[in-house]
Amino acid sequence: MSYTDLYTNDSPKISTGGKDSPIYVLGIPFDFTSSYRPGSRFGPDSVRQAYWNIEIVDRELGVNAENIPIFDLGNISPVTSVDGMIDMVRKVSGEAFAQGKVLGSIGGEHLITLPIASNLKDASIVVFDAHFDLRDELYGLKVSHATFFRRLLESKQIKAVHAGAHAYLDDELQSARNLGVRVITQENLRNDRRSLLDALPDGPLYISVDTDVLDPSCAPGVGNPEPGGLAYSELFDALRSLKGRKIVGFDVNEVSPPYDPSGITSIAAAKVFSILVILSWVGING
Numbered sequence: 001m002s003y004t005d006l007y008t009n010d011s012p013k014i015s016t017g018g019k020d021s022p023i024y025v026l027g028i029p030f031d032f033t034s035s036y037r038p039g040s041r042f043g044p045d046s047v048r049q050a051y052w053n054i055e056i057v058d059r060e061l062g063v064n065a066e067n068i069p070i071f072d073l074g075n076i077s078p079v080t081s082v083d084g085m086i087d088m089v090r091k092v093s094g095e096a097f098a099q100g101k102v103l104g105s106i107g108g109e110h111l112i113t114l115p116i117a118s119n120l121k122d123a124s125i126v127v128f129d130a131h132f133d134l135r136d137e138l139y140g141l142k143v144s145h146a147t148f149f150r151r152l153l154e155s156k157q158i159k160a161v162h163a164g165a166h167a168y169l170d171d172e173l174q175s176a177r178n179l180g181v182r183v184i185t186q187e188n189l190r191n192d193r194r195s196l197l198d199a200l201p202d203g204p205l206y207i208s209v210d211t212d213v214l215d216p217s218c219a220p221g222v223g224n225p226e227p228g229g230l231a232y233s234e235l236f237d238a239l240r241s242l243k244g245r246k247i248v249g250f251d252v253n254e255v256s257p258p259y260d261p262s263g264i265t266s267i268a269a270a271k272v273f274s275i276l277v278i279l280s281w282v283g284i285n286g
């Protein structure tokens with residue numbers, strides 16, 4: 001081994017293992033449809049830096065994520081069109097799934113979930129988000145971070161659970177139900193911890209976490225903050241309750257570092273990412 005091997009690293013990549021690792025990481029620095037506070041293109045590396053620097057042991061789950069081999073693919077190439085991003089992410093995530101890998105992605109805006117989830121075969125999707133993202137269009141765009149969930153459900157037969165919504169209109173809730181989504185509002189989640197587990201379909205899961213499901217007091221640096229969201233412990237406990245389930249992939253999205261001067265939102269997203277790494281590992285190894 002040379003001094004170069006010994007004293008240099010790939011930072012901010014978060015690999016703890018090689019290509020034979022069961023979990024792959026992909027950064028998707030894309031925010032071109034952001035409707036309010038752009039900047040999530042800087043999310044992937046910011047969340048990785050936080051991941052390096054916080055303790056990623058989870059006492060409740062009893063697992064240290066540092067000991068879990070993950071392989072970081074890096075970021076997809078810069079792209080300035082929605083179609084271009086969707087095409088690249090669909091292909092790259094499809095390759096990871098075809099190799100039997102669990103794929104953990106870091107956004108980027110919530111639209112990144114659309115091309116990834118389009119590759120899912122038997123898995124159901126569980127979305128944590130303050131919003132439903134079920135608009136038919138926003139500011140003239142049919143495919144955007146505010147419409148991704150509708151586009152996904154229209155284009156694919158997939159069982160879907162949505163948890164944590166509190167910033168929505170009555171007709172959006174109705175749309176969600178009409179589209180067959182099992183809805184656990186934030187109020188449901190708070191009042192009955194089992195409501196999420198009761199709503200989960202059998203079989204493998206894909207989990208997508210929009211960081212704005214957290215309250216802006218603890219995660220201010222997101223594209224569309226909505227006061228009145230979940231506290232850390234409420235989100236972490238909801239995620240931990242999925243322990244033992246087979247997870248085929250996950251993503252954490254919408255962190256906008258320019259609106260996060262203290263870095264606390266990237267740190268919170270890194271903690272969420274570490275819990276999802278642990279849940280995926282437990283799902284593989286029992």
Ligand SMILES: [Mn+2]
Pocket residue numbers: 129130131210212213224
């Ligand atoms: Mn959202």
